[in-house]
Amino acid sequence: MKVQRLLGASLMLAALALGTARADVLADIRARNKLICGMSSASAPWGYLDTKTQTIVGYEVDLCRMLAKSLGVEVELKDVSSAARVPEIVQGRIDLLAQLLNWSAERATQVDYSGAYIREPHYFMVLENSPLQTVQELAGKRIGVVAGSFLAPLIPPAVPTARVVEYDSQPSNFMALQQGKVAALAIRYSQAKALEFNGGANVRRIRALPGVLITATAGFGIRKGEAEWQSYLNTFLGNLETSGEGQALFDKWLGKDSPYKMERSFRFGEPLH
Amino acid sequence: MDLVIIFSEQYRALILSGLQTTLFLFVCSWLLGMFLAVVLTVLRALGIPPVTWLCVAYVEYHRNVPALIQLFIWYFGIASLLPDSLNDFANDHGAEIVFSIIAFACNKAAVNSEEFRSGLRAIPVTQMEAARSMGLSYVGAMRWVILPQAWRLALPALMGQTLFLFKMTSIAAAVGAGELTYQARHIENMTFRIFETFSIITAIYVVGSFLLMWLGAWVGHTFRLRLK
Numbered sequence: 001m002k003v004q005r006l007l008g009a010s011l012m013l014a015a016l017a018l019g020t021a022r023a024d025v026l027a028d029i030r031a032r033n034k035l036i037c038g039m040s041s042a043s044a045p046w047g048y049l050d051t052k053t054q055t056i057v058g059y060e061v062d063l064c065r066m067l068a069k070s071l072g073v074e075v076e077l078k079d080v081s082s083a084a085r086v087p088e089i090v091q092g093r094i095d096l097l098a099q100l101l102n103w104s105a106e107r108a109t110q111v112d113y114s115g116a117y118i119r120e121p122h123y124f125m126v127l128e129n130s131p132l133q134t135v136q137e138l139a140g141k142r143i144g145v146v147a148g149s150f151l152a153p154l155i156p157p158a159v160p161t162a163r164v165v166e167y168d169s170q171p172s173n174f175m176a177l178q179q180g181k182v183a184a185l186a187i188r189y190s191q192a193k194a195l196e197f198n199g200g201a202n203v204r205r206i207r208a209l210p211g212v213l214i215t216a217t218a219g220f221g222i223r224k225g226e227a228e229w230q231s232y233l234n235t236f237l238g239n240l241e242t243s244g245e246g247q248a249l250f251d252k253w254l255g256k257d258s259p260y261k262m263e264r265s266f267r268f269g270e271p272l273h
Numbered sequence: 274m275d276l277v278i279i280f281s282e283q284y285r286a287l288i289l290s291g292l293q294t295t296l297f298l299f300v301c302s303w304l305l306g307m308f309l310a311v312v313l314t315v316l317r318a319l320g321i322p323p324v325t326w327l328c329v330a331y332v333e334y335h336r337n338v339p340a341l342i343q344l345f346i347w348y349f350g351i352a353s354l355l356p357d358s359l360n361d362f363a364n365d366h367g368a369e370i371v372f373s374i375i376a377f378a379c380n381k382a383a384v385n386s387e388e389f390r391s392g393l394r395a396i397p398v399t400q401m402e403a404a405r406s407m408g409l410s411y412v413g414a415m416r417w418v419i420l421p422q423a424w425r426l427a428l429p430a431l432m433g434q435t436l437f438l439f440k441m442t443s444i445a446a447a448v449g450a451g452e453l454t455y456q457a458r459h460i461e462n463m464t465f466r467i468f469e470t471f472s473i474i475t476a477i478y479v480v481g482s483f484l485l486m487w488l489g490a491w492v493g494h495t496f497r498l499r500l501k
Contacts, residue, residue: 083458086467109465142364147455147458147459152459153462153463165449166449166458166459167448168446172448176349179349179353179360180357181352181360
């Protein structure tokens with residue numbers, strides 16, 4: 001008995017370690033009547049604490065809520081750190097990741113992606129009053145980036161002599177620029193602008209150096225081999241495009257109704273690459 | 274598990290540079306922390322009320338506020354109060370490392386001074402009285418009678434704090450200091466091999482901790498009191 005139980009337990013542990021002992025995600029969500037959505041709560045305007053209402057709001061938060069509504073279940077927003085987000089998907093602790101997971105070939109070996117829900121440019125950004133005018137002038141300077149960001153490996157090819165400093169979160173990264181601890185940030189345009197906007201009058205203005213670092217497309221990240229779940233997400237995103245809900249979402253957070261006045265350059269649900 | 278990737282030349286160099294930074298952080302903050310701890314212990318032993326209060330406040334702050342927050346206060350808070358010229362200098366010369374060392378040293382100084390104090394308090398007051406009545410001065414009594422016993426009594430606790438400091442250096446990653454955990458995260462970000470990367474890092478921390486424990490045991494054994 002004892003030996004059998006021990007054997008069973010170790011088999012279960014082994015299965016957990018390998019991450020294989022799971023039914024399909026869509027069935028799991030329906031069974032527990034809850035969608036577990038991995039996101040970030042420190043990433044305006046994607047997911048952040050609205051200080052007026054004391055609730056977590058944002059573009060990706062709205063997306064998660066709309067998805068949960070389409071499934072007819074509750075939503076649980078689970079804050080995952082930028083550094084731990086891929087393992088969180090691989091280990092199945094979240095049903096999907098809605099945290100600006102851009103497509104990359106290495107990542108695609110570990111996780112699957114849905115179609116797109118955002119495409120936007122990333123820049124090197126500096127303080128408004130900085131003497132720096134071109135990307136070349138960043139040579140030998142310190143450049144801040146968030147740990148776990150796909151931008152980190154792109155900096156050395158763009159500016160070979162720059163020193164990359166990785167911070168734990170986007171606010172820390174932004175603060176480092178404000179205090180002159182780094183000369184520039186490698187950052188998503190909307191995020192930099194949102195940090196500047198939400199900081200109010202106390203923060204120093206920032207601007208992008210001419211020349212896009214990369215334009216990247218992000219979708220939901222899910223565990224590999226969940227074809228049914230993936231196709232559900234793609235249908236969901238496709239519906240956002242056709243119903244106009246996607247446009248409304250974009251306008252609210254990034255477009256004409258937001259302080260950022262960005263133009264949409266993608267279709268919801270289009271392939272990532 | 275595929276450890277081969279992590280041991281490729283590029284990543285091996287990152288791990289080694291991380292280890293170097295970890296050791297640098299550890300040694301510098303240990304030395305500075307010990308020095309400050311001695312200063313604190315002496316200040317407190319003077320028994321001048323306002324000085325004692327300041328020491329108590331210092332110790333309580335460092336014992337009761339999470340180390341990560343103390344680090345942020347040094348890196349983002351106190352740094353912003355310094356003049357720009359000093360900040361520019363610090364930023365050009367690895368501000369992450371400098372402020373991490375200061376934060377860790379201040380933290381450990383508080384805890385170590387408490388360990389010193391408990392070592393001192395463990396020696397009965399009568400020993401001091403006996404030493405003085407034999408004609409030793411206060412400093413002489415401290416030097417020859419009290420301190421030789423006190424530091425040995427404090428040694429196990431100090432060893433524990435030393436081990437703790439070694440592992441605490443990992444939080445410097447949060448402000449971008451390129452130590453072992455930072456490099457591990459960096460490698461993980463490039464390879465997405467979290468288990469492999471952190472297995473290796475864990476092994477390095479464990480080996481480091483065991484070496485420190487062994488060193489502590491050796492010091493304790495070598496300097497044990499030989500009672501005749």
